[in-house]
Amino acid sequence: MLADEYLRDELNKFAKYVIQQSRSNLTRGKKNTSKGLYNSLDYDISKNGGTTSLGFEMADYGKFQDRGVKGKASSAKAPNSPYRFGTGSGKKGGLRKGIKEWVQRRGIQFRDKKSGRFLSYDSTAFLISRSIYQKGIKSSMFFTKPFERAFKRLPDELVQAYSIGIEKQIQVNINKK
Secondary structure, X not given: OHHHHXXXXXXXXXXXXXXXXXXXXXXXOOOOOOOHHHHHOEEEEEEEXXXXXXXXEOOOOHHHHHHOEEOOOOOOOOOOOOOEOOOOOOOOOHHHHHHHHHHHHHOOOXXXXXXXXXXXXXXXXXXXXXXXXXXXXXXXXXXXXXXXXHHHHOOHHHHHHOOOOHHHHEOOOOEOO
């Protein structure tokens, strides 16, 4: 029983550190305008039979912010990403809708080259989303880096006591919140 409490305590410290650092990275990287992803970061420690597992949760688009997305025309921004625009698996118009909300929150409006007038939010969102679709989204690693740093800091006793493999016990699940 003492080992279970020790494991739970260490996993709690691990998860809290990862969440806190991930939130700091979002704020530092200026990816926190709506606070949706920031507030969705959470974890759950569960015990099922003899196995204790740790799961992380975040908003669905968090995995794209973390790992990046290859563009339709170029993969230079996220060459190692498992995600790609143009595969047909995403929701139609989802990118443009999200970009329009972001543009309005930030008050971004481009100007027309000829007349100098401001373009509408819809037109600005169209231009930005087209560029993102073609070029991709750069990976921020806001979650992956703190997770890997915290994983290296886990006590050796914890790893040795649960020789089944700490990687199997800590299951990282990015769930829709």
